[in-house]
Amino acid sequence: MRRIFVFITLIIISTASLMAGGSLLLKNGTILTVTRGVIPKGDILIIDGLIKQIGENIAPPPGVKVIDLNGKYVIPGIIDSHTHIALAGTNETGDTITAEVNMRDVIDAEDISIFTALSGGVTTIHTLHGSANPIGGQNITLKLKWGKKAEEMIFSQAWPTLKFALGENVTQANRQVSPGEERRYPASRMGVMAIIRRELEKAKNYMAEWDRYQELKKMKILNRPLLPPRRDLRLEALADLLRGKLVARCHSYRADETIEFIKLSHEFGFRIACFEHIPEAYKIAKELAAEKIGISVFMDNWAYKVEAAQGIATMPAFCTQQGVLVSLNSDSNERIRRLFNDAAKAIKYGGLSEDEALKLITLNPAIQLGVDKWVGSIEVGKHGDLAVFNEHPLSSYTRCEMTIIEGEVYFDREAYLREREEAQKAEPKTKAQGGVQ
Amino acid sequence: MRAKKICFIFLLSLFLFSTISALKGPTYAIINCRIVSPPLPVIEKGVIIIRDGLIQEVGVQGKVNIPEDAEIIEAEGMIAYPGLINAHTNLFLEPIQEQAQQPGAPPRAQTPAERRPPEPDLLVLKQIKPKKTDLDNFHKIGVTTVLIAPQRGIFAGQSVLINLNGEKIEEMVVKNPVALHVQLVTERGGYPNSLMGTMAYLRQSFLDASHYAEHLSTWSKSPRFLMRPLYNAFLEALIPYVVEKKPIIFTCNNQEDIKRVIRLSQEFKLRTIISGANEAWRVADDLKEAKLPLLITLNFRPPTTSIYATRGEALRRQAEQEIYPRNAAELQKLGLTFALTSFGLSDASAFQKNIQQAIKAGLTAEAALKALTIVPAQILGVDSFMGTIEVGKIANIVLCKGEIFDPKGQVEKVWVDGRLFKIEKAPEAKAPAAFSVAGSWRVTIASPMGEMEMTMELEQEGSSVQGQLISNYGRWEIRDGHLSGQELNFSVSIEIMGQTIEAAFHGRVEKDLIEGTVQIPGGSADFRAIRIPRSL
Numbered sequence: 027m028r029r030i031f032v033f034i035t036l037i038i039i040s041t042a043s044l045m046a047g048g049s050l051l052l053k054n055g056t057i058l059t060v061t062r063g064v065i066p067k068g069d070i071l072i073i074d075g076l077i078k079q080i081g082e083n084i085a086p087p088p089g090v091k092v093i094d095l096n097g098k099y100v101i102p103g104i105i106d107s108h109t110h111i112a113l114a115g116t117n118e119t120g121d122t123i124t125a126e127v128n129m130r131d132v133i134d135a136e137d138i139s140i141f142t143a144l145s146g147g148v149t150t151i152h153t154l155h156g157s158a159n160p161i162g163g164q165n166i167t168l169k170l171k172w173g174k175k176a177e178e179m180i181f182s183q184a185w186p187t188l189k190f191a192l193g194e195n196v197t198q199a200n201r202q203v204s205p206g207e208e209r210r211y212p213a214s215r216m217g218v219m220a221i222i223r224r225e226l227e228k229a230k231n232y233m234a235e236w237d238r239y240q241e242l243k244k245m246k247i248l249n250r251p252l253l254p255p256r257r258d259l260r261l262e263a264l265a266d267l268l269r270g271k272l273v274a275r276c277h278s279y280r281a282d283e284t285i286e287f288i289k290l291s292h293e294f295g296f297r298i299a300c301f302e303h304i305p306e307a308y309k310i311a312k313e314l315a316a317e318k319i320g321i322s323v324f325m326d327n328w329a330y331k332v333e334a335a336q337g338i339a340t341m342p343a344f345c346t347q348q349g350v351l352v353s354l355n356s357d358s359n360e361r362i363r364r365l366f367n368d369a370a371k372a373i374k375y376g377g378l379s380e381d382e383a384l385k386l387i388t389l390n391p392a393i394q395l396g397v398d399k400w401v402g403s404i405e406v407g408k409h410g411d412l413a414v415f416n417e418h419p420l421s422s423y424t425r426c427e428m429t430i431i432e433g434e435v436y437f438d439r440e441a442y443l444r445e446r447e448e449a450q451k452a453e454p455k456t457k458a459q460g461g462v463q
Numbered sequence: 464m465r466a467k468k469i470c471f472i473f474l475l476s477l478f479l480f481s482t483i484s485a486l487k488g489p490t491y492a493i494i495n496c497r498i499v500s501p502p503l504p505v506i507e508k509g510v511i512i513i514r515d516g517l518i519q520e521v522g523v524q525g526k527v528n529i530p531e532d533a534e535i536i537e538a539e540g541m542i543a544y545p546g547l548i549n550a551h552t553n554l555f556l557e558p559i560q561e562q563a564q565q566p567g568a569p570p571r572a573q574t575p576a577e578r579r580p581p582e583p584d585l586l587v588l589k590q591i592k593p594k595k596t597d598l599d600n601f602h603k604i605g606v607t608t609v610l611i612a613p614q615r616g617i618f619a620g621q622s623v624l625i626n627l628n629g630e631k632i633e634e635m636v637v638k639n640p641v642a643l644h645v646q647l648v649t650e651r652g653g654y655p656n657s658l659m660g661t662m663a664y665l666r667q668s669f670l671d672a673s674h675y676a677e678h679l680s681t682w683s684k685s686p687r688f689l690m691r692p693l694y695n696a697f698l699e700a701l702i703p704y705v706v707e708k709k710p711i712i713f714t715c716n717n718q719e720d721i722k723r724v725i726r727l728s729q730e731f732k733l734r735t736i737i738s739g740a741n742e743a744w745r746v747a748d749d750l751k752e753a754k755l756p757l758l759i760t761l762n763f764r765p766p767t768t769s770i771y772a773t774r775g776e777a778l779r780r781q782a783e784q785e786i787y788p789r790n791a792a793e794l795q796k797l798g799l800t801f802a803l804t805s806f807g808l809s810d811a812s813a814f815q816k817n818i819q820q821a822i823k824a825g826l827t828a829e830a831a832l833k834a835l836t837i838v839p840a841q842i843l844g845v846d847s848f849m850g851t852i853e854v855g856k857i858a859n860i861v862l863c864k865g866e867i868f869d870p871k872g873q874v875e876k877v878w879v880d881g882r883l884f885k886i887e888k889a890p891e892a893k894a895p896a897a898f899s900v901a902g903s904w905r906v907t908i909a910s911p912m913g914e915m916e917m918t919m920e921l922e923q924e925g926s927s928v929q930g931q932l933i934s935n936y937g938r939w940e941i942r943d944g945h946l947s948g949q950e951l952n953f954s955v956s957i958e959i960m961g962q963t964i965e966a967a968f969h970g971r972v973e974k975d976l977i978e979g980t981v982q983i984p985g986g987s988a989d990f991r992a993i994r995i996p997r998s999l
């Protein structure tokens with residue numbers, strides 16, 4: 027009995043140390059929990075990074091900092107399911123298939139876009155390889171802990187994902203080739219599908235080769251030299267996809283090729299977490315809902331290029347109403363600071379409810395990344411990731427005032443503006459540098 | 464018969480003697496000098512006997528027998544130091560020459576045909592062309608030994624350690640190869656062409672080398688029933704470093720790159736030495752934990768990817784002048800050991816200046832001396848015969864009037880492998896008064912795409928030159944400006960259309976005319992500057 031107690035204590039201690047976040051008490055906020063309705067005048071207590079209590083008139087535990095929100099709006103930290111910020115580089119275009127490259131290797135913790143994103147209430151991002159290659163690289167989910175080390179930003183519980191891309195970007199990735207350089211295969215949509223299938227076949231063979239080796243090794247009867255197969259990091263990533271250790275995130279615009287890719291996933295037995303952008307999703311909403319594949323889309327940008335020509339403004343709302351898991355993404359270091367405006371547009375164009383609209387930038391992307399157990403709504407036990415707004419976050423006049431990750435304030439508009447003013451006074455000539463120290 | 468035998472032995476010994484001590488020179492006795500060779504205790508009034516390229520004896524005056532044949536060097540009031548070791552240079556190598564490009568134009572895409580294959584098997588020794596002026600310049604600041612590293616690509620090749628004892632390569636080589644050099648650079652044209660690709664490519668290469676080695680050894684044990692491995696020069700060159708764990712010198716500066724190298728070397732259990740690392744203080748905790756040997760460059764320019772380089776020229780300049788010079792001092796404060804190198808600096812005098820600047824920024828002179836003698840000797844695995852003034856070690860000795868890193872200190876004599884080099888008094892001390900480049904100049908650069916006009920404003924203080932280059936595209940600060948006799952050298956970072964181009968100017972000054980060349984990545988061009996008369 028006692029040993030069990032010790033064991034449990036140890037577990038508690040170890041999880042607590044994993045989440046060595048801050049403690050805060052936010053008082054008198056208008057809390058939009060997203061999953062449990064609105065609390066008009068409520069408090070949120072965060073202890074060691076986790077939400078401990080939500081309610082009214084919570085007494086501050088000793089030593090915990092109290093912030094009075096004076097009725098300001100609190101929502102769960104915004105999650106951007108598709109962006110390319112905080113990376114040193116976006117594409118490895120040296121080859122068509124580059125599943126071996128990993129964004130974990132190139133996190134740029136000092137990218138100023140992290141600060142920009144925080145100023146728009148974003149707390150978690152999924153930052154991906156670009157869309158130049160049919161199979162790009164392995165992506166990473168980060169908490170935007172501005173000022174912390176790169177490795178401290180990694181949201182380790184998130185699913186490891188692998189980027190795929192179809193359509194124009196891939197076929198035109200090197201439309202302008204240098205003299206002497208051959209244009210890269212594939213240059214058509216059919217070529218893209220063919221090369222992905224070919225690579226997945228290779229991965230299957232690779233897995234079989236290793237299985238055969240393991241069997242021979244076990245047998246130990248052959249009096250012959252046995253050499254392990256060559257480890258191939260590219261095929262190993264694809265083998266991980268086929269084994270279910272990686273999930274696919276596929277950049278896709280047109281309905282037809284999206285359906286083709288779904289068929290391919292059935293053929294090879296891998297999981298697609300999400301299609302990216304996909305302006306034609308409304309044409310295949312039923313299929314996506316049945317497959318339980320999410321979509322991570324632009325609110326605007328319909329008809330911004332040929333393969334987006336059939337995009338419509340009501341697509342995100344319509345797909346939501348059809349039962350598709352929809353999130354709104356930025357894909358940009360500018361749009362990332364106003365995702366809440368984009369969410370509001372889904373009310374105007376398609377008539378979503380406020381909660382449904384907020385879910386597009388909170389809970390839904392959390393589910394798409396496999397982290398909804400920890401983030402995406404304001405609930406006891408989840409991470410203390412919050413964004414505070416001066417007005418209703420879906421109002422055109424709203425502004426993000428404060429962004430909190432795991433109980434620590436990473437953006438405070440008032441404090442930042444004050445600092446900037448002082449810096450300008452001290453040194454009128456130099457322009458203030460956003461967020462540096 | 465017996466006489467014949469003796470004669471034979473005599474001849475034989477003569478023969479042996481002459482082959483073994485190819486570096487045989489006169490015997491020297493340096494007397495009355497202060498001997499400073501950390502971590503050994505200082506000898507206040509000491510004697511050093513140099514014979515056949517080695518230190519025959521060291522000790523306190525009076526306790527050391529002075530051989531009759533020795534040439535006596537009276538060194539009253541002078542200090543003897545071990546010869547300095549500069550553990551990362553590109554000395555005696557041709558600067559990287561690529562196809563000429565219009566200055567200011569964005570870098571032209573490199574085609575796969577132009578991309579050089581990786582060359583881990585390249586021995587840089589084969590590319591060395593010793594030059595007397597470089598040799599003299601390093602002697603002047605007390606450097607007797609340099610590591611010469613290959614310069615190009617991710618797998619750049621293997622380095623060599625040489626003593627600056629003359630111009631015959633065979634006599635200069637101390638250790639070859641020293642290490643494999645891997646650079647965290649992004650190449651163009653082909654795979655990989657991004658940092659993420661470089662990381663994946665390094666991993667795959669290390670795995671392939673291990674697999675190749677395993678295949679070779681399995682096959683050599685039982686060649687029947689196993690196909691031989693296909694010969695692969697690239698992987699063959701990697702085996703000693705990846706499998707047998709000989710040292711790999713990774714070149715990187717950016718703090719994130721340093722962490723990338725730490726992770727990579729832990730992943731593959733490599734014997735890693737980090738070179739460059741001018742942002743090391745920012746990741747000192749990680750470095751302390753990783754316990755990797757460090758060759759810290761005294762190039763104070765922030766890496767182009769650092770926040771100190773990407774958030775405005777004001778911050779970049781401040782960083783270069785105030786923040787990066789503190790790197791070594793910060794590392795010392797945190798208890799890290801490191802060697803100091805001139806990697807990335809234009810010449811010996813810039814190295815000397817920056818050593819002094821690092822000391823001014825808080826590095827102790829003793830730590831600086833260790834970082835240029837015993838520590839690099841240990842890191843490069845030559846400390847059993849170099850790096851301190853001890854009996855039996857190679858006679859690399861610097862004799863100095865005043866302290867070596869003191870701006871007033873003056874290197875008088877240098878012994879390299881027991882060979883004496885007398886340092887000529889720099890004419891600089893008198894020269895600056897006779898010559899001044901201060902003023903305004905009209906500069907014309909004859910680029911392959913036509914002539915470019917700009918104005919240059921120069922100020923001069925002694926031999927150091929400051930100023931600006933002014934063109935229609937912007938104003939650029941002149942760095943590392945130095946006038947030596949009639950030779951003017953300076954660098955400029957030309958920032959144009961979001962690109963930064965490093966340009967190194969070398970010119971000869973005639974009263975109102977400067978003529979010379981400007982080196983930029985990918986080529987060079989002639990330039991000419993005419994003094995603009997001061998209007999009254």
